[in-house]
Amino acid sequence: MMDAVEASERLIELVRGNDDIANHGDGCDVGAMAAAEGDLGVAFPPSYRRLIKEFGTWDIAGEEFLGVYQTPAMGSKLLGSVAETLDARSQYGMPSDLIVVMFDGMGGLIVLDSSCVDQMGEYPVLVWNPGIVNRESMERLANDFGSFAFALCQRAVTRWRESD
Known part of the structure; x- marks a missing residue:
């Protein structure tokens, strides 16, 4: 069984090997990563950190990940996980130990639980x-980000290729 960082490495290969149905940023440097973690008050787990370092943000076969990135229009503001996490905390009272990594498409947020x-x-x-405070009532999707993201993207690519 592969560990979380190994799964992230496989996901990097999957994205790079399917560039016709994938998009990604240029990666996130050490300074931006440190600023992101500082803004959030929590460190990223190793598998998420690896993917952010590689891509910044990415999508493949319709699966979109927030990551951490900046744009010329927004200047030094950190977008993606940082902006969405801070917004969810201030607007909806999301606990400060959760990090938003995706939208679930049904009004919920896919989060990493740093607690x-x-x-x-x-x-x-x-x-x-929004409104959930009891962690036991939250759906658990995976034990780690790398394995979750790789499995999700591998299924999405397979479905995409089979529909061609």
């Missing part, structure tokens, strides 16, 4: 809906 760190430094992947 529950495993021995590899990874956080579980949960679905948070």
Whole structure:
């Protein structure tokens, strides 16, 4: 069984090997990564950190990940996970130990729960809906981000290719 960072490496290969149905940024440098973690008050888990470092933000076969990135129009403002997490905290009272990584398409947010760190430094992947305060009622999607993202993207690419 592959670990979370190994799954992230496989996802990088998947994105790069399917550039006709994938998009990604140029990556996130150490300074922007540190600023993102500082703004959020929590460190990224290793598998998410690896993907942000590589791509900044990315999508493949319709699966879109927030990541961390900047645009010329927004200047030094950190977008993606940082902006969406801070917005969810201020607008909806999302707990400060959750990090938004995706939208679930049904009004919920796919989040990393930094209050529950495993021995590899990874956080579980949960679905948070505005108003939910009890973590036991949150749906758990995976034990770590790398495995979650790789499996999701691998299925999406397979479906996309089979529909051609």
